[in-house]
Amino acid sequence: MSKTMENIREYLVLMKEKELKEALAEVPLPELIEQWDSLSEEEEVKIFTGLTIEQKVDLITSLALSKQEALITSLTGEHLKILLAEMDPDDLTDFIQSVSPEVREAVWNALGEEAKRETQFLLKFDEDDAAGLMTPRYLALRSSLTVAQALTWVRKSAASIETIYYIYILDQLQRLIGVVSLRDILAAENEELIENIMVKNVTSVFDDTDREEAAVILETYDFLALPVVDHYNRLLGIITFDDIIDVIREEQTEDIYKMGAMGGSTDPYLESSVFALVKKRIPWLIILLMAATITTNVIAHYQAVLQAAVVLAFFIPIVTGTGGNSGTQSATLMIRGLATGEIHFRDLRRILIKEILVGTTIGLTLGLLTIGRSMFFPPYISLDQAMAVGLAMTFVVIIATLVGTIAPVIIDRLGKDPAVMAGPLIATIIDVSGLTIYFETAKFLLKIN
Amino acid sequence: MSKTMENIREYLVLMKEKELKEALAEVPLPELIEQWDSLSEEEEVKIFTGLTIEQKVDLITSLALSKQEALITSLTGEHLKILLAEMDPDDLTDFIQSVSPEVREAVWNALGEEAKRETQFLLKFDEDDAAGLMTPRYLALRSSLTVAQALTWVRKSAASIETIYYIYILDQLQRLIGVVSLRDILAAENEELIENIMVKNVTSVFDDTDREEAAVILETYDFLALPVVDHYNRLLGIITFDDIIDVIREEQTEDIYKMGAMGGSTDPYLESSVFALVKKRIPWLIILLMAATITTNVIAHYQAVLQAAVVLAFFIPIVTGTGGNSGTQSATLMIRGLATGEIHFRDLRRILIKEILVGTTIGLTLGLLTIGRSMFFPPYISLDQAMAVGLAMTFVVIIATLVGTIAPVIIDRLGKDPAVMAGPLIATIIDVSGLTIYFETAKFLLKIN
Numbered sequence: 001m002s003k004t005m006e007n008i009r010e011y012l013v014l015m016k017e018k019e020l021k022e023a024l025a026e027v028p029l030p031e032l033i034e035q036w037d038s039l040s041e042e043e044e045v046k047i048f049t050g051l052t053i054e055q056k057v058d059l060i061t062s063l064a065l066s067k068q069e070a071l072i073t074s075l076t077g078e079h080l081k082i083l084l085a086e087m088d089p090d091d092l093t094d095f096i097q098s099v100s101p102e103v104r105e106a107v108w109n110a111l112g113e114e115a116k117r118e119t120q121f122l123l124k125f126d127e128d129d130a131a132g133l134m135t136p137r138y139l140a141l142r143s144s145l146t147v148a149q150a151l152t153w154v155r156k157s158a159a160s161i162e163t164i165y166y167i168y169i170l171d172q173l174q175r176l177i178g179v180v181s182l183r184d185i186l187a188a189e190n191e192e193l194i195e196n197i198m199v200k201n202v203t204s205v206f207d208d209t210d211r212e213e214a215a216v217i218l219e220t221y222d223f224l225a226l227p228v229v230d231h232y233n234r235l236l237g238i239i240t241f242d243d244i245i246d247v248i249r250e251e252q253t254e255d256i257y258k259m260g261a262m263g264g265s266t267d268p269y270l271e272s273s274v275f276a277l278v279k280k281r282i283p284w285l286i287i288l289l290m291a292a293t294i295t296t297n298v299i300a301h302y303q304a305v306l307q308a309a310v311v312l313a314f315f316i317p318i319v320t321g322t323g324g325n326s327g328t329q330s331a332t333l334m335i336r337g338l339a340t341g342e343i344h345f346r347d348l349r350r351i352l353i354k355e356i357l358v359g360t361t362i363g364l365t366l367g368l369l370t371i372g373r374s375m376f377f378p379p380y381i382s383l384d385q386a387m388a389v390g391l392a393m394t395f396v397v398i399i400a401t402l403v404g405t406i407a408p409v410i411i412d413r414l415g416k417d418p419a420v421m422a423g424p425l426i427a428t429i430i431d432v433s434g435l436t437i438y439f440e441t442a443k444f445l446l447k448i449n
Numbered sequence: 450m451s452k453t454m455e456n457i458r459e460y461l462v463l464m465k466e467k468e469l470k471e472a473l474a475e476v477p478l479p480e481l482i483e484q485w486d487s488l489s490e491e492e493e494v495k496i497f498t499g500l501t502i503e504q505k506v507d508l509i510t511s512l513a514l515s516k517q518e519a520l521i522t523s524l525t526g527e528h529l530k531i532l533l534a535e536m537d538p539d540d541l542t543d544f545i546q547s548v549s550p551e552v553r554e555a556v557w558n559a560l561g562e563e564a565k566r567e568t569q570f571l572l573k574f575d576e577d578d579a580a581g582l583m584t585p586r587y588l589a590l591r592s593s594l595t596v597a598q599a600l601t602w603v604r605k606s607a608a609s610i611e612t613i614y615y616i617y618i619l620d621q622l623q624r625l626i627g628v629v630s631l632r633d634i635l636a637a638e639n640e641e642l643i644e645n646i647m648v649k650n651v652t653s654v655f656d657d658t659d660r661e662e663a664a665v666i667l668e669t670y671d672f673l674a675l676p677v678v679d680h681y682n683r684l685l686g687i688i689t690f691d692d693i694i695d696v697i698r699e700e701q702t703e704d705i706y707k708m709g710a711m712g713g714s715t716d717p718y719l720e721s722s723v724f725a726l727v728k729k730r731i732p733w734l735i736i737l738l739m740a741a742t743i744t745t746n747v748i749a750h751y752q753a754v755l756q757a758a759v760v761l762a763f764f765i766p767i768v769t770g771t772g773g774n775s776g777t778q779s780a781t782l783m784i785r786g787l788a789t790g791e792i793h794f795r796d797l798r799r800i801l802i803k804e805i806l807v808g809t810t811i812g813l814t815l816g817l818l819t820i821g822r823s824m825f826f827p828p829y830i831s832l833d834q835a836m837a838v839g840l841a842m843t844f845v846v847i848i849a850t851l852v853g854t855i856a857p858v859i860i861d862r863l864g865k866d867p868a869v870m871a872g873p874l875i876a877t878i879i880d881v882s883g884l885t886i887y888f889e890t891a892k893f894l895l896k897i898n
Contacts, residue, residue, distance in 0.1 A: 025650065026650065028652065028666075029669050029670065030665055030666055030669045033669065033790075034790055034793075037793075037796070038793075038795060058669065058670060058671075062669055064791070154635060155635045155636065158632050158633075158635040158636035159636040164632055164635070165614055165631070165632075182614070182631065183607050183613055183614075184607075186603060186604045186607040186613070187604065187607035187608040201474065201475065203477065216479055217477075217479055219691075219694055219698075220478050220479045220482065220507065220511055221478060221507060222507075222691035224673065224690075241673075241690050241691075241694075242668075242671035242690075244694070245668055245690075245693070245694060245697065248694065248697055248698065248701075249668075249697065249789075252697075252701045252704075253785055253789070255701075255705065256704065256705065256708065256781060256784075256785050257781060257782075257785070259705065259708055259709070259781070260708070260777050260778055260780070260781025260782070261774055261777060261778060262778055262781065262782075268786070268791050269782050269783075269785075269786045269791060269792060269800075270786075270791060270792065270796060270799070270800075274803055274806045274807050274810070277782075277803070277807045278807055278810050278811060281775070281778045281807070281811060282810075282811050282814060282815075284774070284778075285771065285774055285775055285778075285811060285815060285846075286814075286815070286818065288770065288771070288774050289767065289771055289815060289818060289819070289822075290822075292766060292767045292770050292771070293767075293822060293826055295766045295767070295770075296763045296764060296766070296767060296828060297763075297827055297828055299762055299763045299765075299766070300760075300763045300827070300828035303759060303760075303763075306759050306762055307759050310752060310755050310756050310759065310762075311749075311752075313748055313755055313759075313762040313765065314745045314746075314748045314749045314752075315745060316748075316762065316765045316766060317741060317744045317745070317748070317765060317766070317769050317880055317884075318738065318741045318742075318744070318745060320766050320769070320770070321737065321741050321744075321769070321876070321880075322734065322737070322738055322741070325710055325733070325734055325737050326730070326734060328709050328710060329709055329710060329711055329730045329733075329734075331709070332705060332706060332708070332709025332711065333706075333709070333711075333718050333726075334718075336702055336705050336706070336718075337717070337718045337719075340698075340702070341482075341483055342513070342717050342718060342719060343718060343719065344483075344486075344487075346487060347486070347719060350719070351718075351719075354723055354726070357723045358723050358726045358727055358730070361723070361727050361731075362727060362730060362731050362734060365731060365735075366731075366734060366735070366738060369735065369738060370738070373738075373739075373742060377742055378746055378749070379745060379746055379749035397734075427770070431766055431770075435766075
């Protein structure tokens with residue numbers, strides 16, 4: 001913990017209000033956020049009260065939902081109004097959508113007329129669409145203005161509009177016909193007409209464009225903001241880069257959860273109820289358990305082989321485990337490549353050649369290692385047995401690599417999400433084929449009938 | 450493929466240069482990038498030549514390295530100079546660091562004097578540090594200027610400087626003493642002094658701050674850019690939001706690779722050699738294989754039990770698999786929570802209580818399911834045997850959940866990366882304890898000595 005944060009706690013205890021305010025002005029916000037859930041509720045309210053209005057807004061939009069609610073509830077009517085007036089309409093809409101009904105009413109009543117109108121407008125759109133990210137506060141001009149006139153207008157609006165660095169040009173029907181950056185306006189001569197310096201081929205997204213697609217577009221062009229239009233090309237709002245960063249982070253959490261065999265919400269862990277966590281986790285465990293029934297029957301099929309050489313049972317976890325690990329590696333590379341747009345179905349042949357080479361190299365290495373290991377470490381087994389395990393391992397790794405490569409690419413081609421579908425499918429195919437190869441190799445090498 | 454992209458291919462074949470140029474002006478860049486690796490080298494060069502200079506810069510900085518090199522090599526001296534002059538110094542430095550020596554020389558010779566100086570300056574810093582992301586092109590002013598004077602200066606610089614939306618205030622020793630946004634300048638009166646409207650408590654990072662930390666700071670404050678200072682607080686450069694988005698994406702790939710049991714580079718898959726892929730994947734497979742030796746010995750230890758009831762071998766993959774899956778779920782939630790800063794060591798008690806409840810609920814459900822499954826689906830086993838498997842499953846899930854929860858939090862507390870360390874450790878502990886519980890439960894319920 002930093003010196004400033006320690007001081008803040010001291011001032012809180014000693015009730016030194018003036019020193020507290022001074023220390024709070026100095027504390028870096030990321031640190032305050034990190035320490036926030038180690039504070040008592042009383043401390044939270046005291047610290048929050050001591051912050052500047054900008055700090056309050058930055059803090060509250062960065063905290064988890066339950067913490068936001070607690071702080072909002074602690075504010076008196078007038079202070080709540082001031083805080084809400086400072087919040088961006090898109091943040092405000094997200095907030096209103098997620099709080100409890102009681103808090104929602106208090107917040108709604110404290111909103112100004114314009115904020116109410118903006119929020120009602122934004123609430124019409126789907127959270128997962130581009131429009132769910134937009135703010136209706138942007139600068140729009142007619143193309144017939146001069147640079148000097150535009151600049152005067154920008155200066156008048158600068159205090160009230162958050163994003164003034166792109167100015168959108170609309171026609172009489174509110175259709176988006178151009179965009180000009182503040183930089184281009186500043187670089188141009190005063191008498192120049194906006195229509196001569198504006199970019200006419202505006203990159204925009206529709207209100208129902210997927211928000212991830214909007215993220216990719218903003219990223220590719222390094223835009224500060226992206227206009228959202230309806231299907232008549234009428235400007236509805238703009239998405240700013242900071243909301244895109246939030247989308248990227250959230251999608252990241254979702255992808256990582258999917259890889260960890262979990263679906264559902266990306267709510268913060270500490271905020272989630274036991275029921276919500278069970279609901280998020282149990283479906284995949286049940287699916288994987290049911291799929292493993294097939295594996296169980298494969299082993300049951302080789303009951304006689306096992307009875308003849310019970311030592312073969314020792315290596316079941318190594319065979320399925322190594323198969324699973326190498327299959328997961330290939331699948332991870334494919335799923336990530338598909339998600340970032342690097343890998344396409346058309347590359348499958350090229351990828352397969354690569355993976356066959358990689359799989360064979362790894363398979364042979366691990367097979368030899370397994371044989372070596374079996375000679376020098378317990379449980380000591382015969383060379384024949386070791387050869388059976390090692391050879392099986394080589395095949396299993398090659399098969400696992402290929403399954404892990406092909407399955408996600410095919411699933412993606414069929415229009416399904418490979419991150420969700422690939423897991424149980426790959427696991428089952430690898431376990432079944434891996435154990436079959438293992439027992440067949442053993443039967444052959446150990447001459448069991 | 451879109452209509453525009455189809456037209457482009459047609460114009461390429463028919464060698465209609467004018468139509469090609471017009472179509473290229475219309476094609477959305479993200480689509481061009483997506484289609485890029487389906488083009489032949491000849492097509493690539495022809496299309497590239499037909500792009501506007503802005504499109505060229507956007508395209509080349511978005512493509513994979515080998516593609517960049519091919520395009521650069523295709524350019525004649527004069528065209529190369531024009532392209533390089535348009536590139537941001539930070540992108541240029543990254544590019545120079547990664548191309549082959551021959552291309553590097555050609556690029557270097559085509560650079561202007563200022564670009565050479567900037568690149569040499571930037572090359573001094575570590576790629577993984579904040580300074581590795583910065584551009585030395587920013588606007589800096591003295592605090593004694595008026596708003597009108599500042600605005601005149603901004604307008605003069607607007608054409609040549611990329612990021613003019615934040616203006617940094619330096620003292621005589623080049624130390625960073627304030628920052629003012631262009632928005633605040635535009636909103637202020639002409640006669641106002643900059644020192645009265647600038648923010649004095651500037652949020653900055655040091656040149657050797659970790660770049661992930663810089664990303665978190667920019668994200669928390671929703672800044673467009675973040676100043677980088679040396680340890681004397683002298684301004685070295687600024688990091689813009691688009692470079693932070695790249696960092697977030699790259700870290701995301703790294704995290705996902707780690708979860709897929711892979712280390713090393715995050716180079717694009719299609720760009721990586723077979724050798725690089727083997728190197729990235731084999732170390733973890735070997736570590737996991739060695740760890741699985743312990744599991745092998747656990748089963749060997751229960752050889753007599755297996756011989757008495759070979760049916761127990763059928764369920765080994767279900768026990769280790771379900772244990773592994775539920776452990777992975779807990780570990781994924783912890784690793785992600787630790788990475789985003791939501792979870793801290795101090796929360797461990799609270800988390801454990803939650804996970805015990807979640808683990809018990811899931812364990813009991815899966816245990817009952819296993820017993821039910823064993824009664825109605827092959828391989829048919831006795832009720833005693835089914836009870837042994839089901840009860841073991843319940844315990845295994847609870848243990849796995851706890852290990853998956855505790856291990857990452859402890860590893861993180863010890864200052865190690867839980868995403869890297871947790872995998873083999875958790876897998877081994879779960880397999881060993883899971884199989885021990887399984888065989889002991891079976892011994893007890895089936896009365897085997």
